Amino acid sequence: GDSVTQMEGPVTLSEEAFLTINCTYTATGYPSLFWYVQYPGEGLQLLLKATKADDKGSNKGFEATYRKETTSFHLEKGSVQVSDSAVYFCALSQKANAGGTSYGKLTFGQGTILTVHP
Amino acid sequence: NAGVTQTPKFRVLKTGQSMTLLCAQDMNHEYMYWYRQDPGMGLRLIHYSVGEGTTAKGEVPDGYNVSRLKKQNFLLGLESAAPSQTSVYFCASRPSGRETQYFGPGTRLLVL
Numbered sequence: 555g556d557s558v559t560q561m562e563g564p565v566t567l568s569e570e571a572f573l574t575i576n577c578t579y580t581a582t583g584y585p586s587l588f589w590y591v592q593y594p595g596e597g598l599q600l601l602l603k604a605t606k607a608d609d610k611g612s613n614k615g616f617e618a619t620y621r622k623e624t625t626s627f628h629l630e631k632g633s634v635q636v637s638d639s640a641v642y643f644c645a646l647s648q649k650a651n652a653g654g655t656s657y658g659k660l661t662f663g664q665g666t667i668l669t670v671h672p
Numbered sequence: 673n674a675g676v677t678q679t680p681k682f683r684v685l686k687t688g689q690s691m692t693l694l695c696a697q698d699m700n701h702e703y704m705y706w707y708r709q710d711p712g713m714g715l716r717l718i719h720y721s722v723g724e725g726t727t728a729k730g731e732v733p734d735g736y737n738v739s740r741l742k743k744q745n746f747l748l749g750l751e752s753a754a755p756s757q758t759s760v761y762f763c764a765s766r767p768s769g770r771e772t773q774y775f776g777p778g779t780r781l782l783v784l
Contacts, residue, residue, distance in 0.1 A: 558714070586771050597676070597762055597775035598715075605771070643714060647771050658703055658766055659730065660773060662714030 556581040560644050560663035567634055567670050575629040575666050577618075577644035585646040587611075587620050587627040588660070592641040601629075601642070634670045641665045674698055676776035678763050684782045685753045693748040693779050695763030702768040704746040705730075706738060708759040709778070715762060721746055753783045 561576040579585065586605045590598040602611030607622035616631045627644060644663040679694045695704065702723050707715040717730030719738040727738045735757060737749045746765075750757060760780050764773040 588772075590775075595777075597777045598764075599775065600772050603772065645714075658771060658773070659705075659717050659720065660715070660764075662716075664712050664714045 556585070556646060556648060556661045558644050558646055558661055558663035560642075560666050563665070564667035564669060567668070569636055569670055569672050570633045571670075573629070573631040573634045573638075573668070575642055575644075575668070577627045577629065577663060579625050579627065579644075579646050581625075581646055581648065581661075583648060585648050587618070588645045588647065589616070589618055589627070589629050590643045590645060590662075592643065592665075594640070598643065634668075636670045636672055639668055639670045641667050676763055676765055676774050678761075678776040678779050680779060681777070682780045682782075684784065685750075686784050687754060689753050690749070690751050691753065691781075692750075693761055693763075693781075695746045695748070695765075695776060696744055697746075697763075697765040697774070698744060699765065699767070699774065700743070701765035701774070702743075703766045703773075704740065705764045705773065706736075706746065706748045707762045707764065708732065709762060710759050718748065718761075753781075755783045757781065758783045 557580045588603045589601040591601045592598045602613040604611040604620035610619045618629045645660045676697045705720045706718040709715045721727045721740040724743040763776040766773045
């Protein structure tokens with residue numbers, strides 16, 4: 555079945571450092587890829603997504619590129635802030651076929667805790 | 673527009689007790705989901721619904737039941753709670769034809 559693997563955490567950085575959180579996936583067909591973020595005490599919210607190979611998703615200074623050849627969707631940010639401290643989840647959603655939709659189940663990685671210090 | 677709301681926020685149960693978690697969305701979404709979040713395991717799908725009056729099993733359905741009598745509400749029931757059901761439960765919804773799911777704030781459940 556489908557699976558998502560994220561780099562082990564937690565990750566601790568100083569403000570303005572460069573961030574990479576690795577994500578690789580195993581899936582058949584044409585999944586869409588997502589990064590969700592969970593701030594302390596809150597539910598998950600979509601950070602960015604990419605729906606096909608070579609697409610780049612971006613939001614709030616974060617970026618991730620859908621790499622089908624390496625089955626990866628690594629999250630990057632050039633300069634992190636204290637307010638970026640959160641748990642980050644990589645996830646995939648299967649389509650029934652190219653251009654189609656499934657019931658939309660999300661398969662999640664285990665999550666990576668990011669702490670940014672001033 | 674409240675989005676997705678969940679009731680209660682926190683609950684403590686004794687083994688064998690029953691309870692119902694309520695999820696409500698005001699976005700007229702067709703699809704609704706219940707996930708559980710456990711440390712080091714990400715979120716796993718318990719049950720889902722593709723529309724009013726329909727439900728289906730996800731990855732980890734054992735010990736749970738669901739109902740969707742109204743489009744805006746999705747209820748998750750535990751008939752006889754077990755310590756293994758200690759977790760954080762998230763509800764999510766999405767509109768038909770779109771992939772992004774919208775999550776509620778979660779319910780923290782402790783079963784003693």
